Amino acid sequence: MGATKAEGSARDRLLAAANELFYREGVHTVGIERVLEKAGVAKASLYSTFGSKEALVRAYLEARAQRRQARIAERIAQHEEARDKILAIFDLLAEIAAEPGYRGCAFVNATAEEPEGDTQVRQVAASTRTWLLAIFLDLAKQISARDGEVLARQLGVLYDGAVVGASMERDPKVPREARQMAERLLDTFEMPRAASGKTSRTKRSR
Template sequence: MSVRERLLASADELFYREGINNVGIDRVLEHAGVAKASLYSTFGSKDELVRAYLEGRQQSRRVRIEERIARHKTPRDQLLAIFDAMAETLARPGFRGCAFVMASAELPGGRGAQEVVAAYRAWVRELLLRLCKEAGARQPRLLAQQLGLLYDGSLVAGQLDGDPAVVATARQTAALLLDAAVAPARRAA
């Protein structure tokens, strides 16, 4: 592994497991087995290492979600597949919660980290909106917002309660919302 890869792997493991603010650069360097000069020549600062860590998390989550979506043909099934991908994430050993929620809480003024968090959230919102439109929702923005709340809520509930089954409830609720949003309007008698 390159120095960059070793630093990122160490940051990913330590920042996620122990928290960004709890892990100093010296711990990352020791864990990665690299010299301090390597960190600064590769990333320039801890802030940039944090940004790269979150970008890596964002990319891997996007890939997992996109792979799950690709297994399905209909927008309805694709929307529900987002919750299936989340269920897999919550069921993984060592799941501590959403890295983006944790980073946002730890680094409220961390500009680089907040930019990555904002980009990730924008991607999720755009994905939900696109699929809601493709599904034929009468109010796609409203449905996308509702599904987004279910998505965020189940991630946080899964973290706080330590119960990955919460996503099944969120998925069922998403299916109900989706079916109600795309059902033909009932005519008044």
Template sequence: MTATAPARAPARDRLLAAANELFYAEGINNVGIDRVIEHAGVAKASLYANFRSKDELVRAYLESRHEARKARMLERIERHRSARERALAVFDSVAETVAQPGYRGCPFMRAASEQPGEGPAAEVNAKARGWLRELFTSLLREAGARNAPAVAQQFVLLFDGAVVAAQLDGNVDAVRTARTMAASLLAASSQRGTRM
């Protein structure tokens, strides 16, 4: 009986994995299609059979990052029963992410700086940002926050600041600081807290 070689991942998956690795490590604008194709070990025709252009590959890369981030955050939230802890769990998820070796910052912020204006990066960033605001708003409502959309916007600002500090300053404690500040905002805005 002969051993069979393990099946290779489909070309689309290999292209997306290569784009994910290269775009995140080196930047979208610094990595050409030929590098992605070579890294994925596929023929050029495979790229265009799966993605019509580099823009489509960038969109798929950012969408896969968004889906992975959503899954991590939701998994972290589901660990908690307390509405307060569920609202703050997003910061715990981010703390885990920024502490990972190879962390190079938020892929959405990096893509927005490389490709400002219209395009796939802007579209996926808008979707990811909208989802984060909605998530915070929903969690804050569950936790009894008054004017949850306004407090959610403050949570988003704390989230952004922590992510930027972790990237630019290498300060992973910034996320814990942001979590503490978010807890104070939540307490101040809760039904039992003082009016904001």
């Protein structure tokens, strides 16, 4: 496989090469020499820019996390209601799963290759998952102030399952099915609030 087109700084080219190779084949499977060849830079540039392969792996994952967060933020900003924002996250996942070259979640994949312990890969993966769970929590509390934390955790589990399922089955229908399940889950948490409002209105009318 030839080198990438020599555009941008050495850092940009290394990250572009890492993004392609690490995501497609794995962060530990791909040797640093292949990344250097793909990027078209010398080994000295790697060490002067990142210091080590481990730091490059972390930078690769952090860059993917930033892009993922930007896509989610942009998508939910298109909606006003918390329910629609939550479902939009699952819609986006279905679109991502349908993209050519989709190989599942980069953070799940990289973590699966890691040994036990608090590694840099696990730190980045945990951080990006915490970010998404915080989004779910904020939106869930708008739907159910009392049970928002429970709803957020269940949405997180549903999302995680959709990510892994889409990767294993290579089929974007998995996130779409997860969206349908999320709708039913939201209905369950919204029903008590709706019933409570109806009861209050009935009492006031007497």
